[in-house]
Amino acid sequence: MESADVVIVGGGIMGCALAYQLSKRNVDVLLLERETLGSQSTGKCAGGVRQQFSSEGNVRLQRRSVAMLEHFEEEVGHPADFRQIGYLFVLTQPQHVEDFGHNMEMWHRVGLTEARWVDAAEAARMVPILNVEDVLGCTFCPSDGIASPADVTSGYAAAARRHRARLKEGVAVTGIDVASGRVQGVRTTAGDIATRLVFRCAGAWSASIGRMAGLEIPVLPYRRHIAVTGTFPALHRDNPMTVDFQTSLYFHPEGDGVLIGMSDREEPPGFISDVNWDFLEKMFHSRAGRFLVRGRLQRPRLHAGAGGGSVPRPALAGSHVGGRHLVIRVRAVRAGLAGQGKKRHLVSSARSSLHLRGLGGRAPSHPAESCDSAGPRERR
Numbered sequence: 001m002e003s004a005d006v007v008i009v010g011g012g013i014m015g016c017a018l019a020y021q022l023s024k025r026n027v028d029v030l031l032l033e034r035e036t037l038g039s040q041s042t043g044k045c046a047g048g049v050r051q052q053f054s055s056e057g058n059v060r061l062q063r064r065s066v067a068m069l070e071h072f073e074e075e076v077g078h079p080a081d082f083r084q085i086g087y088l089f090v091l092t093q094p095q096h097v098e099d100f101g102h103n104m105e106m107w108h109r110v111g112l113t114e115a116r117w118v119d120a121a122e123a124a125r126m127v128p129i130l131n132v133e134d135v136l137g138c139t140f141c142p143s144d145g146i147a148s149p150a151d152v153t154s155g156y157a158a159a160a161r162r163h164r165a166r167l168k169e170g171v172a173v174t175g176i177d178v179a180s181g182r183v184q185g186v187r188t189t190a191g192d193i194a195t196r197l198v199f200r201c202a203g204a205w206s207a208s209i210g211r212m213a214g215l216e217i218p219v220l221p222y223r224r225h226i227a228v229t230g231t232f233p234a235l236h237r238d239n240p241m242t243v244d245f246q247t248s249l250y251f252h253p254e255g256d257g258v259l260i261g262m263s264d265r266e267e268p269p270g271f272i273s274d275v276n277w278d279f280l281e282k283m284f285h286s287r288a289g290r291f292l293v294r295g296r297l298q299r300p301r302l303h304a305g306a307g308g309g310s311v312p313r314p315a316l317a318g319s320h321v322g323g324r325h326l327v328i329r330v331r332a333v334r335a336g337l338a339g340q341g342k343k344r345h346l347v348s349s350a351r352s353s354l355h356l357r358g359l360g361g362r363a364p365s366h367p368a369e370s371c372d373s374a375g376p377r378e379r380r
């Protein structure tokens with residue numbers, strides 16, 4: 001029977017980062033991915049990397065994550081396409097300004113001293129397409145930014161393989177054998193594997209992996225949408241990732257276009273991951289005024305654009321900041337699942353250190369526990 005010191009379930013950014021962190025410490029790693037590496041949440045994500053969180057633990061973790069991304073190519077041998085364009089949180093509610101005031105104190109206390117307040121006038125200068133009419137204030141952290149999830153994941157995967165980790169695609173874990181409170185092995189669509197340690201890196205599917213070992217894991221799947229426009233010269237490539245905190249709408253430059261996303265807070269958790277065109281229409285209709293168009297607006301509307309195909313390619317019609325008529329072609333739309341717990345690739349590093357001690361002779365504190373890679377949920 002095949003065996004491994006460690007089996008990692010899931011080959012998204014978390015699993016690949018963990019495979020790298022463990023294999024570079026000479027651990028015998030087998031990663032099992034039922035689809036292809038990085039093809040699920042990781043492959044559909046917006047690539048935002050921020051340190052502005054409301055919990056201190058997340059801020060500390062993300063500071064280390066950013067430091068790691070800054071040196072990713074030196075360490076991993078592959079570019080991360082990390083562009084520190086900053087994150088601008090746009091606040092329109094007095095309560096949110098108060099909350100972010102407390103956050104700002106905490107950020108400075110833990111060393112995120114570059115985070116600062118930006119008033120509406122400065123925000124309008126930073127992001128000329130931003131409608132700041134009702135903006136009470138913004139927070140800005142210049143060391144936040146965007147990275148390429150595909151590059152980071154494939155970089156970690158390649159580096160893990162160089163350290164002799166085995167990463168297998170098209171293999172689903174179907175069961176975890178536990179006896180006397182200890183993991184004995186995993187069952188898969190390609191046969192059984194003997195192991196004493198299983199890392200759960202299955203993202204939105206984490207709960208099902210937990211159940212295989214008799215554990216209830218409170219990670220729920222939520223559908224998330226993003227749309228990428230065609231060429232959009234009004235947004236400079238260095239404009240920050242901009243987030244309307246009240247609505248959760250966010251956008252950042254993507255190639256020569258704009259990537260736009262928003263959470264549907266009314267949608268219950270579930271595993272549906274096809275595009276909800278009604279929600280996309282809502283996203284553009286109700287919120288686009290803040291970011292994409294302002295001045296004397298023509299009401300934005302979605303319509304099928306040129307290009308044909310089975311899926312209509314929508315466009316947003318409105319008026320540009322300067323008053324010019326503008327039709328934005330939407331180049332791509334994706335929906336994907338995000339687990340309720342936020343994952344940070346650095347968690348893999350921390351977890352690997354923690355659990356390596358278990359491999360080095362001392363048992364992990366709860367041997368039958370599948371190791372969690374999810375952190376607390378926070379709003380984008």
Ligand SMILES: Cc1cc2nc3c(=O)[nH]c(=O)nc-3n(C[C@H](O)[C@H](O)[C@H](O)COP(=O)(O)OP(=O)(O)OC[C@H]3O[C@@H](n4cnc5c(N)ncnc54)[C@H](O)[C@@H]3O)c2cc1C
Pocket residue numbers: 009010011012013014015032033034035036037038039040041042043044045046047048049171172173174201202203204205209223224225226261334335336337338339341342343
């Ligand atoms: C539209 C969208 C935008 C997002 N934007 C951002 C953002 O800007 N910034 C940010 O930090 N996060 C963002 N996220 C969240 C981010 O994508 C996820 O937190 C992250 O990719 C999770 O990585 P993961 O490796 O845990 O999960 P995944 O990438 O989903 O990997 C889990 C893997 O486990 C595999 N798997 C599941 N069950 C099994 C099994 N039984 N056997 C074998 N394999 C299995 C799956 O096939 C999958 O490949 C976004 C998500 C979406 C959908």
